[in-house]
Amino acid sequence: MDDLRQWPDPVVPVQSLSDGGLTCIPEKYVKPPSDRPSLEANFDPGLTMPVVDLRGIYDGSVDSRAAMVAIWDACKEWGFFQVINHGVRQDLVEEMKGVWREFFRRPSDEKQGYANSPATYEGYGSRVGVEKGAVLDWGDYYFLHLLPRSIESHDRHWPARPSTLRNVTEEYGGEVFKLCGALLRVLSMGLGLDEEYLRRAFGGDGTAACVRVNLYPKCPQPELTLGLSPHSDPGGLTVLLADDHVEGLQVRKDGAWLTVRPVPGAFIVNVGDQIEVICFQSPTTVFACMTYVIIKQESTKTLGTKLEPRPPMLLRFLRNVADTLFAILNVISNGIYKSVDHRVIASSKDERLSIAFFYNPGGDVAIGPARELLTPQLPPLYPCITFNEYRLYVRKRGPSGKSQMKSLKLY
Numbered sequence: 001m002d003d004l005r006q007w008p009d010p011v012v013p014v015q016s017l018s019d020g021g022l023t024c025i026p027e028k029y030v031k032p033p034s035d036r037p038s039l040e041a042n043f044d045p046g047l048t049m050p051v052v053d054l055r056g057i058y059d060g061s062v063d064s065r066a067a068m069v070a071i072w073d074a075c076k077e078w079g080f081f082q083v084i085n086h087g088v089r090q091d092l093v094e095e096m097k098g099v100w101r102e103f104f105r106r107p108s109d110e111k112q113g114y115a116n117s118p119a120t121y122e123g124y125g126s127r128v129g130v131e132k133g134a135v136l137d138w139g140d141y142y143f144l145h146l147l148p149r150s151i152e153s154h155d156r157h158w159p160a161r162p163s164t165l166r167n168v169t170e171e172y173g174g175e176v177f178k179l180c181g182a183l184l185r186v187l188s189m190g191l192g193l194d195e196e197y198l199r200r201a202f203g204g205d206g207t208a209a210c211v212r213v214n215l216y217p218k219c220p221q222p223e224l225t226l227g228l229s230p231h232s233d234p235g236g237l238t239v240l241l242a243d244d245h246v247e248g249l250q251v252r253k254d255g256a257w258l259t260v261r262p263v264p265g266a267f268i269v270n271v272g273d274q275i276e277v278i279c280f281q282s283p284t285t286v287f288a289c290m291t292y293v294i295i296k297q298e299s300t301k302t303l304g305t306k307l308e309p310r311p312p313m314l315l316r317f318l319r320n321v322a323d324t325l326f327a328i329l330n331v332i333s334n335g336i337y338k339s340v341d342h343r344v345i346a347s348s349k350d351e352r353l354s355i356a357f358f359y360n361p362g363g364d365v366a367i368g369p370a371r372e373l374l375t376p377q378l379p380p381l382y383p384c385i386t387f388n389e390y391r392l393y394v395r396k397r398g399p400s401g402k403s404q405m406k407s408l409k410l411y
């Protein structure tokens with residue numbers, strides 16, 4: 001279904017279901033057995049998400065290099081990291097959580113007055129994707145555009161109550177936007193490019209920002225559903241303000257789902273699809289790709305003037321080397337600032353509130369691998385499309401792991 005004017009099925013806020021005292025969740029929220037979460041403890045002390053102290057980044061101290069290296073390594077190995085001393089005032093963070101908790105406690109009829117549509121997602125909603133009959137997630141949300149001002153959500157999309165909600169949200173968004181700018185400069189330098197490279201690629205002053213406030217109500221059968229299905233974020237960077245008391249975010253690491261333990265006062269940062277696309281053609285990847293191409297060419301060449309084929313044993317060896325290198329190359333291409341699958345599990349004990357801030361390219365900016373790193377022997381892996389086109393592509397399909405990006409690969 002491509003009609004984005006309305007949802008394909010009636011939308012029922014999950015919060016209203018939870019507050020109604022259900023003992024069993026409706027069938028449309030029950031995930032297939034293969035997609036259901038394991039609610040057993042899955043904390044591996046040997047696999048702890050990196051925590052980076054940003055104080056050195058801001059004051060230019062000798063610790064700044066260590067912080068930058070920690071960020072580069074985290075983006076390569078995890079695609080996620082937590083940041084402390086991030087520069088956003090703690091009282092503003094608490095205000096942000098407070099006004100949105102208050103909004104979600106408002107009467108249902110009042111919240112429904114801001115019900116969204118799949119056209120822009122702005123407003124109050126409970127589903128992503130327009131596939132009729134899709135299995136739904138156990139969560140509600142509120143989505144708003146913040147920057148640039150030219151695309152900021154219209155007044156009608158902003159809740160009137162609590163009265164301070166808009167001012168607090170805009171101030172919070174402005175501070176987190178500055179944080180993302182600092183992080184983007186670090187990521188640019190980690191690619192061996194000038195510090196403004198990624199910002200320019202995102203559209204410079206036209207770089208966009210939006211916020212999604214998530215409420216995951218209590219669920220009577222959390223083992224059967226998910227708060228949010230596996231997905232990678234379609235934009236540039238995501239800065240998540242996680243719930244202080246209820247864990248729920250899980251990140252895929254080495255094929256397993258690991259529950260994230262938020263550090264008090266920290267933000268959780270993750271790389272989005274657009275940065276992975278841009279930096280696929282990093283210098284390290286270029287070298288690996290060119291080596292792969294050379295070996296693959298050598299494996300099909302002929303010997304001597306009689307155009308005799310290479311001996312079968314040598315041919316098999318060269319092809320095995322090429323295939324092995326290609327497997328490594330995939331790790332490298334995903335290992336340089338990779339966007340990673342993550343999901344949210346539901347809880348039977350408490351509701352959970354989280355606030356995701358998305359730092360994105362301008363909607364009309366065409367995103368593709370860095371041109372400076374392309375060669376005739378190394379064509380782009382992904383097509384060059386605008387962020388609006390990619391976001392629409394994702395929105396039509398809803399959360400579906402990394403399949404969105406993989407389906408766009410040119411080869």
